[in-house]
Amino acid sequence: MASGERAFLRLVPSTTEELRPSQWFCGHCGAVTDETPAPAARICGDCGLGMLLEARADVVPQAGEAFLIVDASLSIQALSAEAEHLLAITEHDVIQHPVTELLTPADAEARGAEAFATTIMHAARGDDAPQRLFVRPANVFGVRMPLRVGLCGPPRAALLVLE
Template identity: 70%
Template sequence: MASAHRPTLRLVPATGEEPRSTRWFCGHCGALSDVVPAPPARVCGDCGLGLLLEARDDLVPQAGESFLIVDAALAVQALSAAAERLLAVREQDVVGRPVAELLAPADAEAGGPTGFAHAIHLSARGDDEPHRATVRPANVFGVRMSARVGLCGPPRASLVVLE
């Protein structure tokens, strides 16, 4: 008589890596929140316009920094007031539009696994490691900006902080 062998669950040893600290911030004004918001209460209490999002401490925008929220399809989902001024656009005019209409890689040769679009795609798909890219406004040449790109959400998206 053959015995049925079923798989068993085992405890996987820890990797020794410390859990990363995260913060909640407003997707419009960038204001930080010290409390984890309940799902129906995720609208920013400071500006009343943005959705509170969570990101790693080392990625969260500082007060007044320009940033965009971009989904895995590379479409802009939110834009800070500082980014509106920097890129000379209004949020309501660019939400749902491709990020390439606002920002382009500053290095025409930068593509593949190290490019700007690839960094956004990785982050929006759940890669927790922040990436760096050099970008320029899509309609301006000769201007270069450094960008921090990383995971934020929910819903899962990519945070692009322009420095």
């Protein structure tokens, strides 16, 4: 943990930011827009339900990918329509619940659980480099789902995309 914290604190504002294009996407239906929305128009024009969020283009969910938005305390802030379908739950039932109620690391050993939590916390606090790990739905055993984790916002949160 200590070494992980140090690595995180060493991150400085990147001067190569323009080399990593970002995109806005809807936190509910996942629709991507190439335009930067005006602050007053942060509700998705496609579904009219989700808030528009910004993330690095290599983290933004692709069509059909289920995703969750999780804050630095590991609480679920939003869930895509695809994720509701995939995990057979509704956003209303899991909002503000710990993400570990829905997803757990596919690797059972303790390090897996620690890495899962640490990866989400670092992303939610501003580490924008996408990370990859394997998870499974908390109530399903024997599956491994690739997950990529990155920064999104505002407000800052971790974007978890099930690939």
